[in-house]
Amino acid sequence: MKIATWNVNSVRTRLEQVVGWLQDNPIDVLCLQETKVVDESFPRSAFTDLNYQVYAFGQKSYNGVALISRSPLSDVNVGFGAVLPESVVGDLDEQKRVITGVLDGVRVVNLYVPNGSSVGSDKYLYKLHWLKVLREYLEVLLQQSQNLLVCGDFNVALEDLDIHDPKGREKQVMATDAERAALRHVLDLGLSDVFRKFNQEGGQFSWWDYRTGAFRRNAGWRIDHHYATPDLYERSIACTIDTAPRKLTQPSDHTPVIVELSLS
């Protein structure tokens, strides 16, 4: 089973590239983030024409996640509110950042973690709170299934190895100790970074700023991740970053990360 995560920065603007990539890479589930479109306007037919199923959870202008799956998914649900009480979720589901479904006994959780804007800002505090609630959310999912693949745009670089230039990173959003601690607390539930099982090198990134020619300089960050529960982690046989879409004209600033699981 192959699953990919890709922050496309508007699925409508990127539609031709996403469909083209899917034709070249016929994977089982494609997890999209930053679709930036309400569900009624999601370009479904572009995917259903390729015999993929579409499950979308979007909003106007911002955020938005979707699952594009070759086979129908079971038990699809959206938002933290699907499993957590309103007293915990509050208004967090107003931003569409969570969608999940099950394929062949694997629960795929597709996340778009808040960016956090700048350290100490309201959005930064929102991000830290969101990660706290994420832990509670995954804790409930783990009671239902021992096979979780949690992927998406985490907007956190866990190690200095995941940043092209970690100098001054403690003042930099996506790399502060508080963000790393919040994500590690989530992972302490028993989730492991599949990419690092196969690759311990630096210089391996999934996002490059549009500005200052960052991609040409490989001045990137590895912030798009696949995390797996122990059995799935054991069964993972590859995890790769495909930089090809980032080289196209008018690209997303992120590129796909693909995981392969051997479930036989």
Next chain:
DNA sequence: ATGGCGAGAGGATCTCGA
């Protein structure tokens, strides 16, 4: 320290991303 670039909404120039 600041801005660089790009998308969406709306119809000039904002907000937001990371």
